[in-house]
Amino acid sequence: MNPLDYVHVNRSKWLDELKEFLSIPSVSTQAEHKPDIERAARWLRDQLQAVGFPKVEVMPTAGHPIVYAEWLAAGPSAPTLLIYGHYDVQPPDPLDLWHTPPFEPTIVGDDLFCRGASDDKGQLYTHVKAIEAFKETLGAPPVNVKCLFEGEEEVGSVNLNPFIVAHKDLLAADVAVISDSHILGKDIPAIVYALRGIAYVEVEVTGPTGDLHSGIYGGAVHNPINALCAMIASLHDEHNRVAIPGFYDAVRDLDAGERAALAKIPFNREAWLKEAGVSADWGDPDYTIVERTSARPTLDVNGIWGGYIEPGAKTVLPSKAFAKISMRLVPDQKHAEIARLIEEHLKAVAPPTVSVAVRNLHGGEGAIVNRDSAAIRAAFQAYEAGFGVTPVFMREGGSIPVVAAFKEELGIDTVLMGFGLPDDNLHAPNEKMHLPNVYKGIETVIHFMTTLGAG
Ligand code: BES
Numbered sequence: 001m002n003p004l005d006y007v008h009v010n011r012s013k014w015l016d017e018l019k020e021f022l023s024i025p026s027v028s029t030q031a032e033h034k035p036d037i038e039r040a041a042r043w044l045r046d047q048l049q050a051v052g053f054p055k056v057e058v059m060p061t062a063g064h065p066i067v068y069a070e071w072l073a074a075g076p077s078a079p080t081l082l083i084y085g086h087y088d089v090q091p092p093d094p095l096d097l098w099h100t101p102p103f104e105p106t107i108v109g110d111d112l113f114c115r116g117a118s119d120d121k122g123q124l125y126t127h128v129k130a131i132e133a134f135k136e137t138l139g140a141p142p143v144n145v146k147c148l149f150e151g152e153e154e155v156g157s158v159n160l161n162p163f164i165v166a167h168k169d170l171l172a173a174d175v176a177v178i179s180d181s182h183i184l185g186k187d188i189p190a191i192v193y194a195l196r197g198i199a200y201v202e203v204e205v206t207g208p209t210g211d212l213h214s215g216i217y218g219g220a221v222h223n224p225i226n227a228l229c230a231m232i233a234s235l236h237d238e239h240n241r242v243a244i245p246g247f248y249d250a251v252r253d254l255d256a257g258e259r260a261a262l263a264k265i266p267f268n269r270e271a272w273l274k275e276a277g278v279s280a281d282w283g284d285p286d287y288t289i290v291e292r293t294s295a296r297p298t299l300d301v302n303g304i305w306g307g308y309i310e311p312g313a314k315t316v317l318p319s320k321a322f323a324k325i326s327m328r329l330v331p332d333q334k335h336a337e338i339a340r341l342i343e344e345h346l347k348a349v350a351p352p353t354v355s356v357a358v359r360n361l362h363g364g365e366g367a368i369v370n371r372d373s374a375a376i377r378a379a380f381q382a383y384e385a386g387f388g389v390t391p392v393f394m395r396e397g398g399s400i401p402v403v404a405a406f407k408e409e410l411g412i413d414t415v416l417m418g419f420g421l422p423d424d425n426l427h428a429p430n431e432k433m434h435l436p437n438v439y440k441g442i443e444t445v446i447h448f449m450t451t452l453g454a455g
């Protein structure tokens with residue numbers, strides 16, 4: 001039997017195993033799920049051992065553990081592929097908007113619904129099963145493989161960078177591959193060549209030292225929520241551009257050639273509006289929606305709170321107001337510099353009646369990968385073989401900060417070989433993975449590894 005036939009006959013068994021993996025609620029941001037994170041790491045370890053990896057380790061970090069595995073079966077003359085994925089997931093909230101329980105994998109038609117189905121357990125799984133297919137048919141994978149599966153991607157990978165720096169020899173490889181992004185449509189495979197970076201801060205505005213009666217003090221004491229709203233309003237100008245001085249200084253402009261190529265990517269405005277659930281788009285009028293969502297930097301308030309937010313009315317002039325603000329960045333913006341600029345700006349526009357503290361939650365650099373490498377050509381052919389369609393090149397608006405770290409610390413490029421779909425509901429209720437994409441994904445990975453191994 002060849003590896004592709006092996007995929008075919010094992011589909012239903014593998015689906016059961018994937019459901020088992022998905023049913024572990026490995027939510028990285030919530031302390032009460034720490035045991036589930038550890039269970040997911042052990043599940044992966046057992047799975048990697050079962051598919052044949054001779055070396056598998058759950059390696060502790062200051063946060064959640066890293067699952068590392070290696071199988072250097074192809075010998076020193078063959079290339080080494082570093083596979084990255086994350087086994088942690090976003091919280092399932094808001095729970096009442098799920099049609100099925102978030103951690104009970106449920107199949108509806110061709111879709112598998114569960115938190116983590118697409119981001120990233122279902123995608124990471126394609127690599128594990130591709131390797132099992134090689135093991136069971138040819139004895140071993142055709143390239144040397146190293147797996148780096150982390151449990152903190154959804155919370156900013158704060159312990160991953162130090163891990164990479166401390167284990168450069170262990171992680172040495174020729175190229176990395178990550179399946180944690182999406183393609184354009186069921187039959188429109190895509191290779192992502194650029195990701196945005198991110199800078200994430202939390203703002204705390206303090207007015208009076210304690211909560212006050214709004215009837216007794218209102219009108220003479222500045223309300224910190226009112227002040228914060230005005231400060232937030234100052235973050236964009238009338239053209240919907242970010243108004244923080246210096247924000248665009250380092251932005252690498254899009255050249256005419258790239259803009260023309262992005263304009264050719266299949267894009268249906270009506271379908272996009274429907275997918276987003278909005279009646280009109282918004283943003284910088286000088287750029288298209290595709291450019292604005294992938295190649296231009298942004299600023300969004302992710303949460304805002306303070307005062308009384310329980311049911312009913314309470315008259316209070318609160319002591320504090322908070323907001324979480326993230327900025328998606330493009331090369332060559334540096335997240336540390338951008339975090340500094342927003343702090344400076346917020347402090348400059350804050351009225352003297354309140355005090356402001358800005359905390360840096362996390363940051364990561366964006367990345368652009370070289371589109372003209374042997375590995376990208378192999379990925380291109382692999383998608384053609386796996387999906388029967390030529391892939392398109394696209395930029396992605398989300399962030400996978402490890403791509404920049406691999407370049408910086410290990411000197412290697414990354415192939416972003418995603419199998420998700422734009423309507424997979426990542427980070428939202430009713431996350432799903434299109435099952436045919438799991439199987440085509442496994443086949444694509446098999447083709448990719450075969451081509452890489454053949455040199
Ligand atoms: N899988 C996503 C990144 C992604 C999203 C790729 C959409 C392609 C399309 C990843 O798990 C993610 O959500 N990353 C975070 C990173 C952040 C916490 C540093 C993100 O982009 O918000």
Ligand code: ZN
Binds near residue numbers: 119180
């Ligand atoms: Zn992800």
